[in-house]
Amino acid sequence: MSSAIGVLGEYRALIEAGRLEADPAQTRAAERLDALWRRLRGYDPYPSKVVSHNGWLGRLLNRKRVDEAPDDYPSGLYLVGEVGHGKSMLMDLFFEQAEVKRKRRIHFHQFMQEVHARLHRVHRADMDVDPMEVIAASIAAEAALLCFDEFQVLDIGDGQILARLFEGLFSRAVVVVATSNTPPDDLLRGGTGCDLLRPFIDLLKRHLDVLVLEAARDYRRDRLRGIATWYAPANDDARKALDAIFANLAGGAIPRTEILRVFGRNLEVPIAANGVARFDFATLCARALGSGDFLAIATHFPTVLIDGIPKLLPSNFDQVRRFITLVDALYEHRVKLYASAAAPPSALYLAGEGTKLFERTLSRLEEMQSEAYATLAHLP
Numbered sequence: 418m419s420s421a422i423g424v425l426g427e428y429r430a431l432i433e434a435g436r437l438e439a440d441p442a443q444t445r446a447a448e449r450l451d452a453l454w455r456r457l458r459g460y461d462p463y464p465s466k467v468v469s470h471n472g473w474l475g476r477l478l479n480r481k482r483v484d485e486a487p488d489d490y491p492s493g494l495y496l497v498g499e500v501g502h503g504k505s506m507l508m509d510l511f512f513e514q515a516e517v518k519r520k521r522r523i524h525f526h527q528f529m530q531e532v533h534a535r536l537h538r539v540h541r542a543d544m545d546v547d548p549m550e551v552i553a554a555s556i557a558a559e560a561a562l563l564c565f566d567e568f569q570v571l572d573i574g575d576g577q578i579l580a581r582l583f584e585g586l587f588s589r590a591v592v593v594v595a596t597s598n599t600p601p602d603d604l605l606r607g608g609t610g611c612d613l614l615r616p617f618i619d620l621l622k623r624h625l626d627v628l629v630l631e632a633a634r635d636y637r638r639d640r641l642r643g644i645a646t647w648y649a650p651a652n653d654d655a656r657k658a659l660d661a662i663f664a665n666l667a668g669g670a671i672p673r674t675e676i677l678r679v680f681g682r683n684l685e686v687p688i689a690a691n692g693v694a695r696f697d698f699a700t701l702c703a704r705a706l707g708s709g710d711f712l713a714i715a716t717h718f719p720t721v722l723i724d725g726i727p728k729l730l731p732s733n734f735d736q737v738r739r740f741i742t743l744v745d746a747l748y749e750h751r752v753k754l755y756a757s758a759a760a761p762p763s764a765l766y767l768a769g770e771g772t773k774l775f776e777r778t779l780s781r782l783e784e785m786q787s788e789a790y791a792t793l794a795h796l797p
Contacts, residue, residue, distance in 0.1 A: 424511050425451035442631050443503050446496060449628055450511040453594070456491045458516045461561050462590035493593040495568070495621065497600050498630030499794050504596040505566055505691055506668065507630075511594060512564045520562040525595070526717070528565060529575060530676050532582065549578070553585025561591060567692060568597040569717070570604045571678060573613055580617035587624045594625075598719075598795070601627060646786045648757040651725045655757035659695070659722050662755050666693045666720055677713045684710050686718075695722040702739040711739075711746035719795035721747060726758035731769025738771065741778045748781040751793040 422430070428447040431437040496504050512522045523531075532552060539548040556563070563586070570576045586593070601618050644662065648655035663672070667690035675689040684706075688695040694714060701711075701723065714721065729737045747754055758765065762782040766775045784790050 423451045424454050424507075424514050427510050427514060428507070440503070442498075443507060446503075446507050446628055446630050447510070449494060449626070450507060450594075453491060453494060453592075454511060454514050454516075457562065457592065460491070460517050460592070461519065462490060490590045491592050493595070493625040495601060495625040495627045496594070496596045496630055497598070497627065499598060502630050504630055505670070508564055508566065508594060508596050515562055517562045519560050520564070521560040522564040522566070524673075524675070525565045525568045526675055526677065527673075529678075532578065536578070549581040550585055553582055553589065556582075557586055557589035557591050563591055563593050565593065565595040568595040569599060570614065570617075571713075571717075573611070575678075576604070576614040576617055580614075580620065583617065583620055583624075587620070600629070601625075646753075646755050647762065647782075648755075649761050650759055651757035656724065659724060659755060659757055663688075663690075663693055663695055663722055667691045677717060679709050679713045684713060686714070689718070692718055693720045693722065694718040695724070697724045698726045698740075701743055702736045706739060708742050708746065711743045712750075714743075715746040715750040715752050716796075718752065720753045720755070723754070723756040726756055726765065728759045728764070729766040729775075734770050737766060737769070737775065741771070741774060744778045744781055748785060750796045751790070752795060753791065754782075754785050 425444075425447045428437070428443070432439050437443075496508065498504050509522070512520065535552045535555065536548055539546070539551050570579065583593075601621050604614060604618060645658070648658050670690040672688045672690045672695075675686040675694070677684045677686060686694045686696070687700060694717075726740075729740065731737075744754075746752075762779050765779075766772065
């Protein structure tokens with residue numbers, strides 16, 4: 418793509434080429450991103466010259482805050498809206514167009530994993546330094562523009578880390594653009610210690626303009642309208658169907674392993690992209706996972722794909738119980754489920770302990786295949 422025509426020009430070109438349909442809300446967002454693109458052409462508030470110092474830590478600490486940065490340095494953008502309304506697509510257009518040498522686009526949960534790793538590294542150095550100052554300096558040294566996809570705060574611990582980190586980033590005039598399903602004022606609302614997050618939310622709102630994207634259509638939903646959600650038997654044709662669904666929903670994003678934090682430990686999501694997660698049945702239900710793990714998946718991913726659900730047997734009731742808990746979590750958070758299985762839901766578990774309880778699971782699985790369920794917004 419040519420960087421000369423800007424975000425709005427590229428958006429209009431995609432419409433003219435028939436790859437997108439015109440949408441007033443998307444056009445407004447493209448206009449706002451285009452204005453930021455113009456302000457950021459050649460932007461670099463943080464010169465790369467570093468005073469010579471021994472070791473990586475010394476080099477970072479010699480990168481001073483940009484205390485003299487003008488008060489009117491460009492505000493970033495917090496683009497909020499429901500899944501499927503084009504937020505990530507628009508941010509990707511902006512990122513591709515941005516004429517900023519030091520820029521980075523990253524999924525927010527991957528960013529948090531990196532922050533925790535950097536924090537561990539600084540602690541291991543065992544030096545009398547402010548860890549968050551070191552990390553803010555290192556990130557600002559790498560990028561003058563940070564683009565985050567699916568911004569979310571999962572717990573107060575991360576929120577407190579982010580408050581200090583973002584204070585350091587903004588003091589170094591790093592410009593942030595983020596997409597999220599959650600308005601800033603609702604981050605961690607109702608969670609433990611949510612009041613402690615208020616200073617961070619206020620900080621975000623001072624440095625990022627909030628733009629609500631209320632697109633006329635859910636384009637992700639449109640792409641899958643009329644496509645089956647349950648494939649039986651779980652053969653090669655079923656696998657190919659799920660491959661196509663994942664690729665369609667990922668919208669060109671590169672699949673990767675993602676890590677969710679659950680009660681202080683890591684839960685690995687083997688394949689994830691653009692709010693879509695894919696697992697095989699054994700990964701979810703043949704291991705010692707519980708309701709907290711399934712809740713983390715359900716609240717983080719609007720869409721989940723599961724390969725190879727077998728016929729469930731009384732002799733493996735632990736797997737039956739986990740599957741029941743998993744479906745409950747997905748259903749209660751309106752996650753869209755696509756699966757391949759050895760049989761239709763009605764024939765998955767026919768006899769044994771918990772068959773009465775499984776009747777509720779069967780009812781939910783059948784409802785999750787309906788057009789009415791497909792129209793429900795995800796509850797993160």
